[in-house]
Amino acid sequence: MKRPAVVIVCGALIVTLAMGVRQTFGLFLPEMSAALDIGRGTFGLALAIQNLLFGLVQPFVGAIADRHGAGRVVAVGALVYALGLIGAAMTGSALGLHITFGVIVGMAQSATTFVVVLGAVGRVVPEAQRSLAFGMVTAGGSLGQFLVVPAGQMLLGDFGYRTALMVLAGVVAVAAALSVGVAGKPQPARGEGPDQPLGSALAEAASNRSFQLLTAGFFVCGFHIAFIATHFPAYLADKGLGASIGATVLALVGLFNIFGSYVFGLWGDHAPKKLLLSGLYAARGLIIVVYLLLPVSPASTLVFAAAMGFLWLGTVPLTSGLIGQIFGVRYLSMLYGIVFLSHQVGSFFGAWLSGALYDLSGSYDAAWGASIALAVIAALLHLPIRAVPVARLQPA
Numbered sequence: 001m002k003r004p005a006v007v008i009v010c011g012a013l014i015v016t017l018a019m020g021v022r023q024t025f026g027l028f029l030p031e032m033s034a035a036l037d038i039g040r041g042t043f044g045l046a047l048a049i050q051n052l053l054f055g056l057v058q059p060f061v062g063a064i065a066d067r068h069g070a071g072r073v074v075a076v077g078a079l080v081y082a083l084g085l086i087g088a089a090m091t092g093s094a095l096g097l098h099i100t101f102g103v104i105v106g107m108a109q110s111a112t113t114f115v116v117v118l119g120a121v122g123r124v125v126p127e128a129q130r131s132l133a134f135g136m137v138t139a140g141g142s143l144g145q146f147l148v149v150p151a152g153q154m155l156l157g158d159f160g161y162r163t164a165l166m167v168l169a170g171v172v173a174v175a176a177a178l179s180v181g182v183a184g185k186p187q188p189a190r191g192e193g194p195d196q197p198l199g200s201a202l203a204e205a206a207s208n209r210s211f212q213l214l215t216a217g218f219f220v221c222g223f224h225i226a227f228i229a230t231h232f233p234a235y236l237a238d239k240g241l242g243a244s245i246g247a248t249v250l251a252l253v254g255l256f257n258i259f260g261s262y263v264f265g266l267w268g269d270h271a272p273k274k275l276l277l278s279g280l281y282a283a284r285g286l287i288i289v290v291y292l293l294l295p296v297s298p299a300s301t302l303v304f305a306a307a308m309g310f311l312w313l314g315t316v317p318l319t320s321g322l323i324g325q326i327f328g329v330r331y332l333s334m335l336y337g338i339v340f341l342s343h344q345v346g347s348f349f350g351a352w353l354s355g356a357l358y359d360l361s362g363s364y365d366a367a368w369g370a371s372i373a374l375a376v377i378a379a380l381l382h383l384p385i386r387a388v389p390v391a392r393l394q395p396a
Contacts, residue, residue: 014179027156040234049103077109077112078173130269142261152168217381230350287304323339
């Protein structure tokens with residue numbers, strides 16, 4: 001078995017590259033929409049397809065990683081991810097954009113981000129430190145956003161979107177080399193008894209009310225993140241703040257989420273995860289309300305980005321930690337993949353519906369309103385969760 005530190009570091013770096021590149025995509029909306037002569041809704045649909053495929057494929061990819069190990073899955077996913085970006089750089093039509101940026105990149109992301117990597121980490125870290133370890137890996141995704149988004153904006157401004165996508169493809173391909181650090185066939189975890197059949201694990205989770213509530217709540221996280229990552233730079237440009245502030249805002253979100261992911265991961269080992277999740281979603285809704293009530297300015301926008309950044313991916317170590325706490329880690333990638341599917345369905349609507357509503361009304365008001373309402377719903381959904389191990393894991 002690999003040393004936990006090696007798995008955590010390599011896993012964090014893989015997520016840093018894969019998620020860092022992913023968070024640049026909203027920056028490409030203005031230039032690619034003009035170059036391909038498409039509307040914001042059409043571009044948003046490409047990212048919506050990407051988010052949806054990211055989620056739909058995730059349970060299957062997670063099951064493969066649970067059976068054969070994360071290393072092979074990450075290596076193949078990174079190479080396919082790079083090919084999808086190259087294809088997006090070369091396409092000249094909306095259909096081509098939907099196939100490359102949407103289908104290919106979306107499927108590849110399922111093999112290179114949280115679900116697969118956290119499954120590998122969860123199996124080598126003791127339960128008492130698991131939430132913190134998840135937070136450290138999640139912080140890697142935020143570090144990538146902080147570092148890669150400004151670089152993507154610079155490439156976009158200096159060389160255009162085609163060259164920028166080619167360079168980002170090279171960045172993603174590095175994750176294939178790092179996959180060695182998370183390789184290895186999974187073994188049954190200590191204290192979880194005989195190896196549980198996959199079908200039994202699925203049935204156990206499907207009938208568990210807490211699993212159902214986690215799945216429903218994660219939809220909201222996906223909607224929030226996709227809406228802001230895809231459309232917030234354009235929203236700021238509409239408000240007259242210029243294109244460059246969009247990259248600054250996304251980078252600031254990434255910077256503060258480094259701290260947020262670590263802190264929520266740390267808190268998750270010492271406080272009820274369900275209450276932390278409920279409070280996190282409620283805080284998101286409150287922050288959005290305050291931001292919309294104030295005049296939009298560079299100062300208010302940067303404060304909003306910092307506050308949302310702190311809450312951005314704190315849901316990941318808490319949600320995945322709850323799944324491991326309730327069901328064990330043998331099928332953590334697959335079960336978290338199912339919950340993550342809900343997240344990506346939310347992302348689909350956050351990316352596509354927000355753009356479609358903008359094209360119809362010329363405003364993002366409806367999308368902001370939906371974000372606030374969903375935050376309240378998610379805060380309430382997490383309160384009834386029972387964070388106790390299933391009967392199979394409890395002492396006789």
